[in-house]
Amino acid sequence: MSIGYAQKLSDKKDVGTLGMPELFDPPYNLQQKVEQLAVIIQKSKYLVVFTGAGTSTSCGVPDFRGPKGIWTLQRQGKGVPEASLPFDRAMPSLTHMALVELEKAGILKFVISQNVDGLHLKSGIPREKLAELHGNSFREVCPSCGMEYLRDFEVETIGLKNTPRRCVEEKCKARLRDTVLDCEDELPGKEMNLAEQQCEMADMILCLGTSLQITPACDIPLRALRNGGKVVIVNLQQTPKDKDASLVIHGLVDEVISGVMSYLYLRIPPFVRVDVFQIVFTRCTRLSDKRFMKWRLRVASIHGQNAPLPFVRSVEVSFPGRPELKVATLSKQPFLLKRETVAKRSCCIMLKLNLSDGCACSYTSIDFPVDFQGSLNLSTLRNVQHIYQVERT
Known part of the structure; x- marks a missing residue:
């Protein structure tokens, strides 16, 4: 508690x-x-x-x-x-x-x-x-429009105080409160x-x-x-x-x-908890040399950029087929990796998420393909976002 x-x-x-x-x-x-x-x-x-x-x-x-x-x-x-x-x-x-x-x-x-x-x-x-x-x-509410948000992490405050997040409704954006x-x-x-x-x-x-x-x-x-x-x-x-x-x-x-x-001859169903997270890949070319690409990879909560991921302990990042790229272990949140590499056409990034106790397995592995040479406006960041889920039993 x-x-x-x-x-x-x-x-x-x-x-x-x-x-x-x-x-x-x-x-x-x-x-x-x-x-x-x-x-x-x-x-x-x-x-x-x-x-x-x-x-x-x-x-x-x-x-x-x-x-x-x-x-x-x-x-x-x-x-x-x-x-x-x-x-x-x-x-x-x-x-x-x-x-x-x-x-x-x-x-x-x-x-x-x-x-x-x-x-x-x-x-x-x-x-x-x-x-x-x-x-x-685990619930926040918008005092302005009444919108409720159920989180997978414990909200930081008690006593109906403001939290660090805002309502996502476009016409609202008010500070949320704990409940x-x-x-x-x-x-x-x-x-x-x-x-x-x-x-x-x-x-x-x-x-x-x-x-x-x-x-x-x-x-x-x-x-x-x-x-x-x-x-x-x-x-x-x-x-x-x-x-x-x-x-x-x-x-x-x-x-x-x-x-x-x-x-009553009624069955008690098992509980299976599903936690959802997102992988966000952001890239941009170096203006002085288009052969190189700056990019960021972030494993994040779907509840906001600064929201914690309580069920992920660490993230191991490797690059099968690209031995020149150094593997990385992200052990602290936010799980963020920044790199600058030669802009080849495609690459597969392997992510191993080490999960906390209580998950159905100790880790899950994800192949995350990226295309470094797709259409890109040099003045614009390009984001690729994928959402995944992890089951707990």
């Missing part, structure tokens, strides 16, 4: 009960409750899911109030816990992917999330069926209103991995009760809303939801 975000959250004054003991239903009772939950879901006509930090702990993202949670350890003077992996490498859990399948099956109508890890969107939940009450560390709330920020009206409307329409709210202690978000699920809806809570600790729930299950969220999916 972002250390900056965790430290900001740890400064909150009103954090409710911390370090609550984890409770586990006995195996037999747990199985009965899982089947009961499956039946309730099967009979529901408008299911809304409300998620908290417990939904993402199996992804390596720490929670807040558990025995090793962010706020618990902070109050004990032990500082902010380290995540088991960088935020951008966290992958959706079994629960995230099960919700995707439930949505595709027409059972799940909407998801309300208190998490900022962006895993619901990464998993495949449609944006129009998701309210992120506390924001998304993650700081401690004193109010919940976003658009997301809050949508969440409240969905809960009022729901005949069942399934609360997953949330302590239901942060107001006003924790009161939203109870709106379903006004129209005769049910609330079911799956959490490892007691919550202040347990008394309002039709069913309370103390168990690991992934285990409970996996059991429900099995009972």
Whole structure:
């Protein structure tokens, strides 16, 4: 998790009960409750899911109030816990992917999330069926035209501040802002209103991995009760809303939801993450001697020239068939190679991208053919751009 975000959250004054003991239903009772939950879901006509930090702990993202949670350890003077992996490498859990399948099956109508890890969107939940009450560390928004941008890297700021990028809309170009709330920020009206409307329409709210202690978000699920809806809570600790729930299950969220999916004969799809990057080749002739060509090769993010590529560790560049050209290893971002060479008609550049942990393979190789002697206005730079994708599992 972002250390900056965790430290900001740890400064909150009103954090409710911390370090609550984890409770586990006995195996037999747990199985009965899982089947009961499956039946309730099967009979529901408008299911809304409300998620908290417990939904993402199996992804390596720490929670807040558990025995090793962010706020618990902070109050004990032990500082902010380290995540088991960088935020951008966290992958959706079994629960995230099960919700995707439930949505595709027409059972799940909407998801309300208190998490900022962006895993619901990464998993495949449609944006129009998701309210992120506390924001998304990977989402930027244009305050002028409302355009949203989902990134493959963690946005640099929190607290609805300006980021280094601008809106790409031609008539706008306003500075973008992050979407993650700081401690004193109010919940976003658009997301809050949508969440409240969905809960009022729901005949069942399934609360997953949330302590239901942060107001006003924790009161939203109870709106379903006004129209005769049910609330079911799956959490490892007691919550202040347990008394309002039709069913309370103390168990690991992934285990409970996996059991429900099995009972419903629904398959949990695997998660395959696709990251996209671009290779930009720019060339121009030397005005004093047309036999030579100056060129630049850049491996870059599709999100902007200065945006990072979190899944690429280094780039090795070689030139098969051109032994006179020196190979290069680009180990720091931005991955940029500048050369001046004799302008032969064509050349093949071989790029080996060494990828970070979590990718489906440790590296990928790309043959990048270039033509040094194509038509070229001497006063104009020529750009050749190709877009590629890398899969992660």
